[in-house]
């Protein structure tokens with residue numbers, strides 16, 4: 381018996397049973413649908429990509445996995461070199477783990493221990509955003525701010541180590557003024573808050589955050605698990621404002637195998653580099669640096685560069701803006717577009733009830749949540765396929 385995610389098992393509708401997938405299409409026994417969700421925003425190259433398939437197959441024939449404790453291998457070495465070169469600035473020190481949540485946990489642990497290693501034991505607090513989503517494990521829930529997902533935390537009472545602020549510069553300045561002595565880091569989903577409702581905000585907020593982090597010696601963490609690799613129309617938001625630690629996940633392996641990278645800059649790395657064994661980072665997921673995941677991630681980044689994905693994403697944004705122009709309805713609060721993400725926010729979540737079935741009948745797989753109907757398509761989508769996705773969204777409001 382499968383226990384499905386985020387679902388009341390008693391009332392959930394049966395999920396679509398997928399028997400094949402290729403390009404942007406998911407196939408059930410009797411239907412084909414464009415995956416407008418990219419399997420939780422990860423399948424950026426589409427399904428069954430020949431280059432990525434080959435990367436996995438050729439590695440399987442050598443070995444699928446060896447642990448990184450006392451062992452290393454070419455796929456993980458190649459990927460860490462690639463990431464160091466591909467990421468901006470001196471974000472060069474790659475710690476691998478098996479999922480985005482764990483990658484964020486590692487980043488938070490790094491930030492805390494960075495100060496503990498310096499003897500600054502008071503810096504136990506984390507600053508983060510309202511509506512933040514950083515994963516479903518306990519510390520990531522705590523830094524998150526999403527009651528719809530994480531109301532269970534209320535059982536613990538007040539959050540003692542986390543301060544959540546809105547994406548407004550006065551609130552940011554106030555928080556730093558008040559708490560800077562206690563803060564070890566400020567963690568954000570930069571520019572685009574995904575699971576908290578596809579909320580988009582301005583880069584000026586991040587620029588100010590960088591200044592304040594520098595002024596008060598607080599580490600800046602970008603959780604780019606969702607935004608990394610092009611989703612906002614930037615390769616990384618870190619290209620605009622440089623964080624001390626970046627977390628990548630979801631699209632890192634092109635959606636083939638769960639894997640994440642927590643990549644630190646030189647300053648953070650040096651905070652652990654010493655003759656004292658107690659200064660080491662005590663973390664080590666069993667499957668970190670998995671050879672299949674690293675092989676496919678390497679090839680995924682190579683494709684991203686070679687086939688100029690940034691211009692594909694730019695095109696997706698252009699088409700989306702063109703198609704959504706002038707689209708409105710009294711039930712719609714806002715239509716938001718950024719890079720390869722479009723979100724239609726409605727006033728009342730009941731309005732979206734039944735949309736999934738409606739979309740499936742129009743050859744589109746969609747998964748609206750709460751008040752948000754959205755698309756985050758694979759970057760290889762063709763113009764007419766993208767138009768089909770957007771038409772399905774618009775048609776729901778004119779039926």
Ligand SMILES: *Cc1c(COP(=O)(O)O)cnc(C)c1O
Pocket residue numbers: 479480481482484513514515516569574575603604605606607629630
């Ligand atoms: C999905 C997501 C995570 C968690 O990643 P998992 O692989 O699901 O654990 C963390 N942060 C952000 C911003 C995400 O979108």
